[in-house]
Amino acid sequence: MKQNLLLFKSNRPETSLVWGYLSYAIIGVILLSLPWFRNVGITFIDNLFITISAISTTGLATVSVPDSYSIIGQVVILLLIQLGGIGYMTFGSFVVLSTSQSLSDSRLNVHRTAFSLPKDFSIKKFVKSVVIYTAIIEFIGAILLTFVFWNDDRANPVWSGIFHSISSFCTAGFSLYNNSFESYTNNYQLNIIVSILSFLGAIGYIVMVDIWLLFKGKKTSITFTSKIILGTTFVLFTLGASLLLLENYLKSNSDSNNFIQSCFQAMTALTTVGFNTIPIGELRSFSLFVLLILMIIGASPSGTGGGIKSTTISSIVGIINSVFSSHKEYINYSLSVQDQNIIPETDTKKSALSHFVHIFSKKQKAKPNQPLSSDISESNSDKVNNELTKILGDIFKVKLLGRTIPFDRIIHAIATFAFYFIILFIGVLLLLMSESFSFEQVFFEAASGLGTVGLSAGITSQLTVFGKIIITILMFIGRLGPITFGVFLFSKKTIKKPIEEHEDLVI
Secondary structure, eight states: OHHHHHHHHOOOHHHHHHHHHHHHHHHHHHHHHSGGGBSSOOOHHHHHHHHHHHHTTOOOOSSOHHHHBOHHHHHHHHHHHHHHHHOHHHHHHHHHHHHOSOOOHHHHHHHHHHHTOOTTSOHHHHHHHHHHHHHHHHHHHHHHHHHHTTTOTTSOHHHHHHHHHHHHHTTOOOOSSTTTTGGGTTOHHHHHHHHHHHHHHHTOHHHHHHHHHHHTTSOSSOOHHHHHHHHHHHHHHHHHHHHHHHHHHHTTOOOTTHHHHHHHHHHHHHTTOOOOSSOGGGSOHHHHHHHHHHHHHOOOTTSSOOSSOHHHHHHHHHHHHHHHHSHHHHHHHHHHHHTTOSOOSSHHHHHHHHHHHHHHOSSOOOOTTOOSOTTOOGGGHHHHHHHHHHHHHHHSOOEETTEEOOHHHHHHHHHHHHHHHHHHHHHHHHHHHHOOSOHHHHHHHHHHHHTTOOOOSSOGGGOOHHHHHHHHHHHHHHHHOHHHHHHHHHOOOOOOOOOOOOOOOOO
């Protein structure tokens, strides 16, 4: 009990994010359960599912949103989408900054964690930029979509324009139409507007701030991170759309609208917005697999989308290339360190090097409860760790666009990639136990939930109660992100432990 109370009082940003979103989820479920917010009777599980789907900006739905919820209920869902899209802390911080000039350290830490921001990034400028940028884009999108929906009598065109603009920019995928945008399959205006809105949301606020500063002449070029994000997104979108288009031609489907359909579905999967203009459940396995890959990779850091993220997959590709292209260099460097042919320039480097030698050599054996090197004091441990990180970074060089990626970022990328698939496989396994659908349908549904995409092979409303709970959990984890969830799950109070002996493992 005492441990749980301490968890609520913890100042860790990961804990604040988890309990913050859970608090909004509870409020959302309570409101959507009230009779004024719904048109028909809806179970608690369905209300919870819709609430988490909105907060996580996923878009999967077990009930029809336009038929099941009143206009007030739809407003609540839209507010939850907006909160999930730009982060609940952003609203609070914007209000604080509007009345004062400072943010607490806890707020700053939560922002850095939620948006994966660099340490040298100005949080104050970022918060203001996010709110202003979001308001402008969503306002323009609402006006344009209102004209698109003007003759559609299924919903008020103005409300439909506002709802779908926010849903598109926040990559939520919720629609006021039961078949999403299938009735707009050949409408070029809607396909282009929604694609642009979702791209601007998924690309990330860091990139947009970068481009804005470049446009104003305050920068001469965009950052390395922005280049990776834009380049990776372009390659993935082009490849995905081309493969979808190719399959249409191979199955002798020469419809002139194949191009716009393929581009829209590739964009909606990659940005994790989750709208569809064609029935996803009727697609062949090849197309589903292409969409699956795009969904898993997902959007970019600091954006409104989910998935592994474009920068993570770029780092993984860089790691694979570096390992296989420089394998001999790693061995030679390790041998030279073991022979201690490298002369450290400082005592700190010498201490760090002794750590490294212990890891990569069997010559030194640490005794129980005895430090590796006598010249490493507790006060000097941080410096030693930094030097050790630099040494490892010099050995395991991972380069992208001619730049070397910091070693700690490499570790984060590997951990994110691995932990994401572990969660996904566990989710798929549990769903296969409870559901009677095919492996293909279940895997697609789980990947859509964890990636906060919202595309479905048509099984969401038919899930069992257990299946709905699993997808709900996957959506919530997907909103937090694998790193944030992993740190929340495994992080403990730091306890000084004796150095453990290391052994080699052949991979």
